[in-house]
Amino acid sequence: MQALERGLVDKLKLEKAVLDEVKTRRNLLPPEPWLHAIEQRSSKVAAWVRTRLLSGVPNSAGVVISARKMGHGIRPVPVVGIAERITYRALASHILKDQTLPTRSPEEYKEFVLGPISYAFEKVGRRRRVKVGESRIGYVVEADITAFYQYVDHEVLRQELYMQTGVITAVDRLMELLSDLSGRNFGVPQLLDASDWLSEMYIRIVERTLLRRGLPTWRFNDDFRIGCKNYREALTSLEELAYAAGDVGLVVGDHKTFTSTFMNYFFANTAVEVDEATAEFDPQDVEIAVTDYADMDEEESIAAAVTTLGRLDAIFDENHIDLKNIRRDDLRDLRRALNALSRNDDAQGLSNIKRLFQFVPALTPQVITYLVRMHPQQPEETSRVWKSLLVESASDWQNLWLVYACREMRMLAQNSELLEWVEAQAHGRRQEALRAEAHLTLAREHAVSFVELDAALRSAPDALAPWYVLGMKELTNSENPPSESQIKGLRQSSPLFSILMEDDELEA
Known part of the structure; x- marks a missing residue:
């Protein structure tokens, strides 16, 4: 990325971005x-990032980690450097400051799901009560975009931002930054707010094409719903969506594309029972079926979570969750159950952790977060469960989470036999982010030397440098701390290193 003009840098709210x-x-x-x-x-x-922007310091590409999705799917998730993340957010915020963007809240999702239903009964005259069969549409197309963030074309995005914002120079610098981060002319890094904002601007191109063609369309991120009078129209709508997506380099995902009858869509997404199909109801009173535990109180959310986990053993129940053939809805329910138990510090799910980790790797973040959250209350049980997961991990991504939990739960302090396992993650042909996590974990227990950390830092990608620097900081409290000259040399190597090595302020 070129050095930014001082006038542009002055407009960026860098500290707020931090x-x-x-x-x-x-x-x-x-x-x-x-x-x-x-x-x-x-x-x-913020001052350090400002200096970088004015001087045109090169940006570093992110380190990509392959996170597991349902089945055998992989989601590439980049670790982006501190300066790059702050610059990315600050530039995107400045460019989009006058745009109205969705918050992707549960309320917005409910409006999205109810969109076809509200539209279906929009013209029922003065009658307030109708039957499901009186809908003005017969089918609902449900579809999403495959690998959406990976295939955002930078040039298409540039032209869209030009048109919608009128900001030119900042957009050009932003496109250069994206190119630096991805190493190519397409793709935005996932799991960053700025990428969510930019992807929203991008996918609106597809949405407005459908709207201009007269298709009743609703969208939440890259998920689409299209209302259709009949099945022939549903097929045509899918073709229109595919053409509109293809025009900007995107592809509709086959595995998540469905065409439902309106009646099936209605009963699948509302609290109305199927046996009420012939009953009359007020369309304005229709509520979406519970999609999360957000509307429940503590007792209700715990009870719902325990019920969901109970379905794992209900082999002869129609609602049984078969972990070897898990469905998308089951994955969603299990994820929400673990989140609810974590949120409420409830230990009733610990007995299920090993098999969830083994058979549904996509649940690894929720499983480990739950273990770490419960550890202060159940130290012996959570430690036992964590150890049982070591033989089940099948990917560097899962091991990354296990090493993180090892550090947070201080497992090495409890059992020195685990040292060999963590050292194995820190060395050899392992994923770079996993090596960084492992080195920091070893440093937390003073089980690695300053010289080794320094050597690893020199060869590590810039995005992972903070892990090694913070590891060196851990060693300053060891029995054999690094010398003053070693610390001085580290601090003088980078303003960021100096900042990270400062003593933490005491929290109130």
């Missing part, structure tokens, strides 16, 4: 260990 980025939680990756450090020193971090 503080806002700290609040971002990337649910497919363990929390970054540097979040607290840069939050405490937000003004210094």
Whole structure:
């Protein structure tokens, strides 16, 4: 990326970007260990980023981790450097400051799901009560875009941002940054707020094409719903969606594309029972079926979570969850159940953790977050469960989460026999982010030397440098701390290193 003009840099709210980025939680990756450090020193971090922007310091590409999706699917999730993330957010915020963007809240999702239903009964005259069969549409097409974030074309996005914002120079610098991060002219990094905003601007191109062609269309992120009078129209609508997506380099996902009769869509997404098909109802009173535990109180959410987990053993029940042949709805229910138990510090799900981790790798973030959350209350049980997962992990991504939990639960302090396993993650042909997590975990227990960390830092991608620097900081409290000259040399190597090595402020 070229050096930014001073006038543009002055308009960027860099310190706000620092503080806002700290609040971002990337649910497919363990929390970054540097979040607290840069939050405490937000003004210094902002000043450092400002200097980088004015001087045109090259940006580093992110380190990509392959997170598991349902089945054998893989989602590439990049670890992006601190300066790059802050610059990305600040530029995108500046460019889109006058745009109205969705928050992707549960309320917006409910409106999206209810869209075809509200439309179906929009013209029922003065009568307030109708029957399901009186709908003005007969089918609902449900579809989404395959690998949406990966295939956002930078040039198409550039032209769209030009047209919608009228901002030219900042957009050009943003496109250069995206190219630096991805190493190509397409794709935006997943799990960052700025990418959500930019992807929204991009997918609106597809949506407005459908609307201009007269198709009743509703959208939530890259999920689409299209209302159709008959099956022939449903097939035509799918073709129109495929053409509109293809025009901007996107592809409709076959595995998540469905055409439902309106009646099936209605009963699948509302609280109305199937046996009420011939009964009259007020369309304005229709509510979406519960899609989360957000509307429940503590007792209700725990009870719902326990009921969901109980379906794992209900072999002869029609609602049985078969982990070897898990369905998308089952995965969603299990994810919500684990989140609810974590949120409420309830240990009733611990007995199910091993098999969920083994058979449904996509649940790894929820499984590990739950273990870490419950550890202070159930140290012996959570430690036993964590150890049982070591033989079940099948990918560097799962091991990344296990190493994170090892550090948070202080497993090495409890059992030195685990040292060999963590050291194996820190060395050899392992994923770079996993090596960084493992080195920091070893440093937490003073089981690695400053020299080794320094050597690893020199060869590590810039995006992962904070892990090694924070590991060196851990060693300053060891029995054999690094020398003053070693620390001085590290601090002088980078303003970021100096910031990360500062003593933490005491929290109130």
